Amino acid sequence: MKMSLLVLLLMATLRSEAQTDTLHVNGNTFVTKIKPVWSEYNRMDTVLQLYRIENGKTKYLLSHFMYQWSADCNNVFIDHGTMQVKNDSLIFETEYKQKTGMDPIPERRRQIYRVMPDGKVKLVFDRELQRGEEAWIDKMHTDN
Secondary structure, three states, X not given: OHHHHHHHHHHHHHOOOOEEEEEEEOOXXXXXXXXXXXXXXXXXXXXXXXXXXXXXXXXXXXXXXXXXXXXXXXXXXXXXEXXXXXXXXXXXXEEEEEOOOOOOOEEEXXXXXXXXXXXXXXXXXXXXXXXXXXXXXXXXXXXX
């Protein structure tokens, strides 16, 4: 009974408002919102949502998981994400972990978005690092 109450209190805390932060990159203002979301596994993940401020209003740009739990019949997967600002770029990185080490998943993924002077963000780097490898594999998407 006490454990159930503790779990309910924890869940109520996690349901609180999203944590927000304001960023200034290349002369533009962005807002990040980090909030808990329920997954298809009935678990609480954490997602970062990025918005650009345009004419006093927020415009949604993208989402990045800061924490994500998933599983299949043989394994459990936990992804940890980060975001940092460096000069005119937003850098998103995900570290992929698994319980068994059996699945052929990458070790890391890095995405870099350049913030243009007009506030638009352009994906300029999207690569994965495979387990046991030293070279990053290009994952750039084309609009063809």
